[in-house]
Amino acid sequence: MNRLERQIGFLVELDKAKDVFRQSYVTSGERKENDAEHMWHLALFVLVLAEHAAEPIDVVKVLKMVLLHDIVEIDAGDTYIYDEVAKATQAVREGQAADRIYGLLPPDQQAELRDVWEEFEARITPESRFAAAVDRLQPLLLNLATQGRAWRDHGMTAERVWAVNAKIAEGSPALWAYVEGLLRDAVERGYLPEA
Amino acid sequence: MNRLERQIGFLVELDKAKDVFRQSYVTSGERKENDAEHMWHLALFVLVLAEHAAEPIDVVKVLKMVLLHDIVEIDAGDTYIYDEVAKATQAVREGQAADRIYGLLPPDQQAELRDVWEEFEARITPESRFAAAVDRLQPLLLNLATQGRAWRDHGMTAERVWAVNAKIAEGSPALWAYVEGLLRDAVERGYLPEA
Numbered sequence: 178m179n180r181l182e183r184q185i186g187f188l189v190e191l192d193k194a195k196d197v198f199r200q201s202y203v204t205s206g207e208r209k210e211n212d213a214e215h216m217w218h219l220a221l222f223v224l225v226l227a228e229h230a231a232e233p234i235d236v237v238k239v240l241k242m243v244l245l246h247d248i249v250e251i252d253a254g255d256t257y258i259y260d261e262v263a264k265a266t267q268a269v270r271e272g273q274a275a276d277r278i279y280g281l282l283p284p285d286q287q288a289e290l291r292d293v294w295e296e297f298e299a300r301i302t303p304e305s306r307f308a309a310a311v312d313r314l315q316p317l318l319l320n321l322a323t324q325g326r327a328w329r330d331h332g333m334t335a336e337r338v339w340a341v342n343a344k345i346a347e348g349s350p351a352l353w354a355y356v357e358g359l360l361r362d363a364v365e366r367g368y369l370p371e372a
Numbered sequence: 373m374n375r376l377e378r379q380i381g382f383l384v385e386l387d388k389a390k391d392v393f394r395q396s397y398v399t400s401g402e403r404k405e406n407d408a409e410h411m412w413h414l415a416l417f418v419l420v421l422a423e424h425a426a427e428p429i430d431v432v433k434v435l436k437m438v439l440l441h442d443i444v445e446i447d448a449g450d451t452y453i454y455d456e457v458a459k460a461t462q463a464v465r466e467g468q469a470a471d472r473i474y475g476l477l478p479p480d481q482q483a484e485l486r487d488v489w490e491e492f493e494a495r496i497t498p499e500s501r502f503a504a505a506v507d508r509l510q511p512l513l514l515n516l517a518t519q520g521r522a523w524r525d526h527g528m529t530a531e532r533v534w535a536v537n538a539k540i541a542e543g544s545p546a547l548w549a550y551v552e553g554l555l556r557d558a559v560e561r562g563y564l565p566e567a
Contacts, residue, residue: 181550184420189513191416192399195409204387214390217412220439221386225379225481237432244415286420318384355376 180283187281193251200257200330201315204322212247212255215315219243222311229351232303242297242308245290249274258313258341259331271298303348310348314356317342321359325368335360335369375478382476388446395452395526396510399517407442407450410510414438417506424546427498437492437503440485444469453508453536454526466493498543505543509551512537516554520563530555530564 178186194212201210210218220243227236247255252274256263279291297305317338320327328338339360346353363369373381389407396405405413415438422431442450447469451458474486492500512533515522523533534555541548558564 181424181546185513185550188413188417188420188510189399189517191413192514192517194412195398195405196400203390204384205391210390211409213412214406214408217389217408217415217439218383218386220412220415220435222383224436224439224485225383225477229376237435240415240432240435241419244412244419282420290419315383318380319387322384322387351376355380 183281183283184286187278190251190278190281191248194248197247197250197255199255199316200327201319202323202326204319206323206326210316210319212250216244216247218315219246219308219311222315223308226311226349226352227307229349230303230307231347231349234304234307238293238296238304239308241290241293242304243311245294246297246308246312248278249294251278257331258316259333259337268298300347306348308348310345310352313342313345314352317356317359321363321368324366325363328369333369335364335371338369378476378478379481382473385446385473385476386443389443392442392445392450394450394511395522396514397518397521399514401518401521405511405514407445411439411442413510414441414503414506417510418503421506421544421547422502424544425498425502426542426544429499429502433488433491433499434503436485436488437499438506440489441492441503441507443473444489446473452526453511454528454532463493495542501543503543505540505547508537508540509547512551512554516558516563519561520558523564528564530559530566533564 194216197212198209199212199215202208203210220240223236223239223243227234227239249271253270256267275291275294279287282290296302297308300306300309342356343353345356360369364371392407393404394407394410397403398405415435418431418434418438422429422434444466448465451462470486470489474482477485491497492503495501495504537551538548540551555564559566
């Protein structure tokens with residue numbers, strides 16, 4: 178295969194992210210969201226909310242991170258952020274998936290895009306912390322727009338949701354302050370039981 | 373509403389793009405693709421294929437274009453690229469949709485993102501021509517991966533597909549040369565009747 182054929186092979190393979198379903202419901206409430214939709218939505222979050230990042234960020238790098246961050250789930254499946262059992266094996270499953278999927282690309286692009294994904298996973302740089310913040314904010318907003326439906330499905334409590342989402346503050350204190358207000362409101366409205 | 377509330381309002385509204393369905397089938401062939409998935413997929417096409425652009429391009433600008441280009445369809449609906457009747461009213465319907473949807477943003481972002489969309493629509497800059505090229509290439513690859521299913525649904529012929537997709541050459545002669553080979557192959561395999 179020549180360079181362009183490898184690139185096209187990778188891009189056609191990515192279509193499968195449209196069949197990987199997450200726990201969040203879309204705001205119409207009729208079905209769950211898939212990874213492709215989620216990655217698109219996050220890219221828009223980055224474009225619109227970048228000014229709220231905790232530190233100066235390279236917006237293009239963050240865009241690449243969110244556009245790629247879940248493609249390993251084509252092989253590894255979605256791991257629910259509140260599922261501690263699945264999270265224990267997540268890194269190994271996703272590493273194998275990355276070998277196969279990024280391996281479809283020509284070597285230079287394989288290295289470049291996989292590096293972006295590894296940087297996202299490591300959560301050390303300002304870019305990865307901001308990407309992780311919007312990756313938590315987006316499903317939270319979908320949950321609020323559907324009266325906490327995915328939280329109810331999984332019997333989540335406010336305490337647990339607070340603990341998992343507090344990491345938003347590492348990427349953006351401004352967004353976390355806003356989210357805290359939304360969560361307090363969700364508890365008051367009864368979308369999220371306190372315990 | 374303050375600035376952040378307007379930004380969040382826009383982002384939650386965009387969720388509706390997940391309910392706007394296109395004519396293309398996803399590669400599993402089980403259902404049609406929606407706008408959110410399509411825009412995500414195009415962003416990856418841009419990241420991976422930018423080197424094949426006809427002229428030097430600002431990749432970030434093209435990314436913004438493809439990530440936004442179909443959000444007006446939340447109000448205006450999808451217009452099939454081969455549907456000449458719907459195409460006659462498309463500009464007016466989409467202009468009204470843009471007024472409402474971009475109007476949800478704070479004024480500075482409203483102007484910035486709407487300008488990106490207008491530039492995409494005008495097809496004058498190298499960035500918009502490359503964005504338009506991948507916007508044609510992606511559904512074409514989905515069609516080929518599903519034995520020409522959307523083409524069959526609409527009784528398309530090779531001649532018509534050739535005419536509409538030849539514009540790919542304006543954004544990328546290299547991609548068009550590749551597509552011509554794929555289309556010849558599709559005709560040989562019987563996915564696309566010659567007339």
